[in-house]
Amino acid sequence: MSVQNMNGTKVKPAKETLPEVEVESNGNGHKMYSYEMLEEIANFLLTKTNIRPIIGIICGSGMGSYWKDGSLADTITDAERIPYEEIPNFPTSTVEGHHGQLVFGRLGEVPVVAMQGRFHYYEGYPLWKCCLPIRVMKLLGVKTLMATNAAGGLNPSYKIGDLMIVTDHINLMGFAGNNPLQGPNDERFGPRFPPMNKAYNYEYRKIAKKVAKELKLDNIIREGIYTCLGGPNFETVAELRMLKMVGVDAVGMSTVHEVITARHCDMKVFGLSLITNECITNYEVEAEANHEEVLDVGKMRQDLLREYISRLVHEFSKV
Ligand SMILES: O=P(O)(O)O[C@H]1O[C@H](CO)[C@@H](O)[C@H]1O
Numbered sequence: 536m537s538v539q540n541m542n543g544t545k546v547k548p549a550k551e552t553l554p555e556v557e558v559e560s561n562g563n564g565h566k567m568y569s570y571e572m573l574e575e576i577a578n579f580l581l582t583k584t585n586i587r588p589i590i591g592i593i594c595g596s597g598m599g600s601y602w603k604d605g606s607l608a609d610t611i612t613d614a615e616r617i618p619y620e621e622i623p624n625f626p627t628s629t630v631e632g633h634h635g636q637l638v639f640g641r642l643g644e645v646p647v648v649a650m651q652g653r654f655h656y657y658e659g660y661p662l663w664k665c666c667l668p669i670r671v672m673k674l675l676g677v678k679t680l681m682a683t684n685a686a687g688g689l690n691p692s693y694k695i696g697d698l699m700i701v702t703d704h705i706n707l708m709g710f711a712g713n714n715p716l717q718g719p720n721d722e723r724f725g726p727r728f729p730p731m732n733k734a735y736n737y738e739y740r741k742i743a744k745k746v747a748k749e750l751k752l753d754n755i756i757r758e759g760i761y762t763c764l765g766g767p768n769f770e771t772v773a774e775l776r777m778l779k780m781v782g783v784d785a786v787g788m789s790t791v792h793e794v795i796t797a798r799h800c801d802m803k804v805f806g807l808s809l810i811t812n813e814c815i816t817n818y819e820v821e822a823e824a825n826h827e828e829v830l831d832v833g834k835m836r837q838d839l840l841r842e843y844i845s846r847l848v849h850e851f852s853k854v
C-alpha cells in the first residue's frame with residue numbers, strides 16, 4: 536500500500552512498530568536484543584516453516600521487493616511468506632520498494648530465505664537493528680549471505696543497469712563511530728575485534744564472474760568498491776567528488792553494516808550492486824537523483840537478476 540506525498544511521490548504510510556524490549560544497552564543509549572531474544576525470533580520462524588535455509592538473500596530496492604510479479608523473491612518455490620509485522624520484535628519496512636516480509640523456500644533445490652525488504656539507518660533504526668535479521672538468519676542455520684542493493688554508479692565507466700560484484704567496501708559510517716557491533720560483544724556470535732580484510736568471499740566472486748560469462752553478461756558485469764552513507768538524501772556534488780577520490784565505485788545507503796554483522800558471525804558473504812543511476816559529479820547537469828528511477832531500473836533488470844542470482848545460489852551451494 537502507498538500514499539502520495541506533497542510532491543506526488545509514492546511513499547509507504549508510517550506503520551506502528553512493535554514495542555521494543557530493552558535487554559541491554561550498547562553504551563550509545565541504544566537498546567539491543569540479547570542472544571536469547573534473537574533465538575526466540577529464530578525459533579518462532581522455525582515453527583512457521585519446514586524450510587531450513589542455508590543461503591540468505593537480501594533483496595535491494597526494486598530487486599524483488601516491489602515488483603511482485605516475476606521478481607526474484609517470487610521465483611522461490613514452496614514459498615512461505617512471513618510478514619515482518621507478524622514476527623515478534625522484528626522491525627517493519629517503511630521504504631517504498633521494500634515489501635516487508637521473509638520468504639522461505641527453494642531456489643532450484645537450495646533452501647533459502649529472502650528478505651523482501653531491508654532496514655535502513657535513515658528509517659530511524661540504529662545499525663544493530665538494521666542488522667538484526669542477519670543474526671536471526673545465522674540462528675536459522677544460514678551459512679551464506681547474498682546482499683544485493685541498488686546503488687549509484689560513481690565510476691565513470693559504469694552505466695545504468697550494470698551489475699557490480701562488490702569486491703570491498705568503505706565503512707564511512709564506521710569512520711564516524713557508528714558500527715552495528717558497537718556495545719557489549721556476545722562471543723556466541725563472534726569475536727570482539729573481527730577481521731574485515733576478507734569481507735567479500737573470493738571464491739564466490741570468481742564464481743560470479745564465471746557465471747556472468749556463461750550468461751553473456753560480460754558487457755554489464757563490473758567489480759568495485761561500495762560505500763554506504765546514512766541517507767536519506769542523495770549526495771551533493773562535493774561529497775561524490777570526495778568519494779570518487781578515495782576509490783569508491785558505487786554509493787548506497789545499506790549493505791556495509793549487514794556485511795560486517797554477517798562476517799562477525801562467520802557467514803560467507805557475496806555482495807551485488809545494481810547500478811540504478813549515475814552519480815552526478817558536475818554542477819552543470821540538470822538531472823537529479825530520485826528513488827523512482829532506482830525502482831524502475833530494478834524492474835528493468837528483474838528477469839536478468841532472477842536468472843543470475845538463481846544460478847549463483849546453485850553454484851554457491853556446491854562450494
Ligand atoms: O540499498 P537498497 O536497499 O537497495 O536501496 C538503495 O536505494 C534507496 C535510494 O533510492 C536507498 O535505500 C538505497 O540504500
Ligand code: HPA
Nearest residue numbers: 685686687786787788829
Ligand atoms: O545515488 C545513490 N546514492 C545513494 N544511494 C543510492 N541508492 C541508489 N542510488 C543511490
